[in-house]
Each structure stands twice: as structure tokens, then as C-alpha cells.
């Protein structure tokens with residue numbers, strides 16, 4: 001059966017002032033894809049994701065989500081997407097329960113049903129005992145679990161995740177990886193942005209590498225390995241982003257650290 005196209009970027013170019021951040025990006029994403037979206041710091045990953053979420057506009061080209069051009073200003077697609085941002089400190093004064101109720105409200109979920117669902121999901125992540133504590137008192141991993149739950153409460157078809165495993169312990173990471181695999185098997189699409197190459201390598205069934213505002217690689221890990229004749233995603237990343245001086249930079253750094261202060 002042919003998989004449905006869920007996201008399409010057509011000739012997308014984005015500038016911030018004079019700075020060209022993305023240049024003529026074409027990308028099609030299909031249902032069931034787990035895209036590992038990687039690239040050096042400042043490459044334009046968050047900008048692309050925010051454009052797809054409708055949070056950044058003023059670009060050339062077109063972005064279509066579920067076939068709908070975002071320029072048509074029809075926001076109904078937002079009910080079908082979930083987002084785990086890298087930082088969400090804005091709501092620190094809320095309790096986990098209040099935060100989840102707030103997010104559920106944004107998605108138009110019925111309050112009692114959403115509360116009960118959030119509670120059951122928190123139990124699965126073993127954070128239900130802190131349901132009524134403020135997010136500001138949460139550890140990094142606990143906070144991350146709340147964000148993951150909030151992105152999934154409305155059972156979205158597309159999930160955008162920015163460093164979703166950050167702060168999670170090894171067991172929790174395994175659970176989340178398995179959740180993502182199962183969601184993908186059910187046809188959900190996952191856009192996974194991270195700098196942790198060995199996890200991206202394992203989680204994704206397709207990897208898109210963005211560098212200098214262009215797509216420098218797009219394929220399965222095996223395809224990228226074959227094209228680049230490299231062993232790990234880390235090696236492929238270094239090679240495609242033209243980086244090979246980590247030893248020299250580290251040596252210089254350590255030498256400066258060790259200099260005697262007068």
C-alpha cells in the first residue's frame with residue numbers, strides 16, 4: 001500500500017535579516033517515517049520545525065502539512081500534531097496536572113477525560129506521585145516526561161521532538177524509544193531532532209542531515225553508510241559537515257587550560 005505524504009517542503013528558503021538560514025529546501029515526509037533530523041549547531045533545524053508548526057513565517061516556497069498549504073492560514077492541522085520543544089520553562093509555576101490540563105484544553109479535549117488520561121500516562125512514567133507539584137521542582141528527566149505526555153495526549157498523527165530523551169535515565173530512554181517505534185508502526189510520523197548520533201542511528205528509519213542551509217544527506221542509515229563508506233552516523237556526520245579537527249581543537253583547549261597563570 002502506498003504511504004501517504006504527510007509533510008512537504010517545496011523550495012523553502014528562509015532568511016533572518018541578511019542571514020540565509022535555509023536555501024531551497026525540498027523534502028517529503030511520509031506516514032510511518034521516523035526522521036532523524038540532524039545537523040551542526042545553527043544549521044537551521046529548529047527553524048524548519050518551527051516553520052512547520054506555524055511558529056515562524058516569512059519564508060519563500062511552500063510548506064504543506066496533510067496536503068494543506070500553511071500559507072492558507074487554515075490551522076486545523078495543529079490538532080493533528082504534537083511537539084516536544086527543547087526548552088519549555090515558561091510554565092514552571094504550574095503543577096504537572098495544571099500544565100497537562102492547560103495543554104489538553106488547547107487541543108479541545110474534554111477536561112475530565114484528559115485529566116484521567118494524563119494521570120494514567122504519568123503512572124506509566126512513574127511520575128504520578130508528583131502530579132500536584134510545581135514543574136519548577138521537577139528534575140530534568142521528570143520534566144521531560146511531562147513534555148512527552150503533553151505532546152501525545154491528543155493522539156497526534158505527527159510528532160515533532162527536539163532532544164526528547166534529554167535528561168532521561170537509561171530505562172526511561174528504552175521505554176520512550178519503544179513508544180516511538182510502536183507509534184511509527186501504527187502509521188504515526190515522527191520528526192526527531194537530536195545531537196546524540198548513536199540514538200538517532202538506532203531510532204530513525206530515515207535520516208536527514210542539514211548543513212549550511214542545505215540537505216546534505218537523506219536516506220536510511222544503511223544507505224548513508226554505503227554512500228559515505230563510513231561506519232557510524234557520527235563518522236558520516238563529521239565527514240559530511242567537513243569536520244576532522246576535533247583532536248587538534250581539544251589539544252589546543254587543554255594546552256590553554258594547563259597554562260600557568262601569572
Ligand SMILES: Nc1ncnc2c1ncn2[C@@H]1O[C@H](COP(=O)(O)OP(=O)(O)OP(=O)(O)O)[C@@H](O)[C@H]1O
Nearest residue numbers: 016017019021039040041042043044045046047048
Ligand atoms: N528569531 C531569530 N532571529 C534571528 N536569527 C535567528 C532566529 N532564530 C534562529 N536564528 C538563526 O538562524 C540560524 C539557525 O538557527 P536554528 O535554531 O534553526 O539552528 P539549529 O540547527 O536548530 O541549531 P542547534 O543545533 O544549535 O539547536 C542560526 O544562525 C540562528 O542564530
